[in-house]
Each structure stands twice: as C-alpha cells, then as structure tokens.
Amino acid sequence: MRRAPAPISAPSAEELRLLSRLEGRPLPRGEALAALLGFDAAAARRFVTRFRALGVLRLTAVLQAPSGSCDCVTDLRIDWSRAGDPAALEQRMRLDPAILVADRMLGSSDYRLFSRHCDYRAANDWIRRFAADPAIGQMTTRFCTGLQGRPRHAAARLANRPGGSVREGPES
Numbered sequence: 001m002r003r004a005p006a007p008i009s010a011p012s013a014e015e016l017r018l019l020s021r022l023e024g025r026p027l028p029r030g031e032a033l034a035a036l037l038g039f040d041a042a043a044a045r046r047f048v049t050r051f052r053a054l055g056v057l058r059l060t061a062v063l064q065a066p067s068g069s070c071d072c073v074t075d076l077r078i079d080w081s082r083a084g085d086p087a088a089l090e091q092r093m094r095l096d097p098a099i100l101v102a103d104r105m106l107g108s109s110d111y112r113l114f115s116r117h118c119d120y121r122a123a124n125d126w127i128r129r130f131a132a133d134p135a136i137g138q139m140t141t142r143f144c145t146g147l148q149g150r151p152r153h154a155a156a157r158l159a160n161r162p163g164g165s166v167r168e169g170p171e172s
Contacts, residue, residue, distance in 0.1 A: 011056060016158045019051060027057075070123040071116050071144040074130075075109035079137035089135055098126055109140075 011019065018037055027048075028036055034044040051057035083089055093102040093113065101114040117123035123143065131139050 011051070011054065013158060015047075015051075018047065019056065020158060022057070069116055069118060070120045071114070072123050072127070072141050073144060074113040074115065074127070074139060074141040076111040076113065076136060077108070077138035078110045078135055080135075082137075083135035 021036055027033065030041060033048070034041045037044050037047060039047065048057060078086075078089065080086075090102070090104075093099055093111070096115075098115040098117055099113050100116055103112045104110065105112055115123070115126065117126055120143065123141075127139070127141050130136065
C-alpha cells in the first residue's frame, strides 16, 4: 500500500533566503545550481522540485514589456446558456497570444484575464473582438500602466518579516 504524500508546507525563512538567490536571473542547471545553493546536485534538484510543486518557482521566459505597451485586466461574466462547451472557451484563452494569465474565479466574475498589447488601439481592437463572442455575458476591462514588477518575491517576503533583511546574491 502506498503512503499518502505529505502535505506541502509554505517555504521557511531559510528556504526563502535560498530562493532569493535564484530570483531575477536565469535558473542555473546542474553543478552551477548546486554551487549557488550550497548543496550537492541531488539536493539542488529536490529543492527545485519542491518549489515547483509549491508554485513559487516556475520555469518561464523572461520578458521585458516594451515601452508604450498597454496592459489590461478584464473581468468576464459568461452567459453559460450560450457558451456551449466551457473547455472550448478556455482553450480560446490559452491560444490567445495577448492573454498572459487567465484565472477562473468564483464571485461576481467567472474569469479574470491579464493581457498585454502593443498599444492602446490594439488593446481596444482586442476587447471588441473578444466582446463579440456570444458567450460573453458581461465584460469589464481596465487599462493599466505597470508601475512595478516583482522579480524578487522571496526577498520581498523575507524583508517584510519581523527582523527580516536580505543581503544575498550579487544583485541584492
């Protein structure tokens, strides 16, 4: 009989310190990762696996938004009587290159979309095309100008703890 997996706990302060060493730069591989963390290669792989399971470490492409780009936050209320297959609607969201994040929600909206467009006009055109779908019952979009990204989340969490301060890594 297989044992049930242990519940995944939140990262400790020490784990956040280790994670802060990885933030803001490409994830090193193999021996370079082990050396950066001060572990052997197997322990470094377990560290990465744990943080991917927690959802605090993802392997993504690094992208800097171009100057003049337009970000949007769109809340959707779906008319389920006209929507047909929910999987088809979600697949459309997955395939839309403008949508960075699509969240299924509970509450006054069914979905929240975060999208990026080259300028205000492109965003407006995208909104009109999306709103033309008969499955969209109600759509509210807010245009946003990014003020701050959070590439160093672990370091920020450590700094907000009582007595917390982070001074690790060459870029800190």
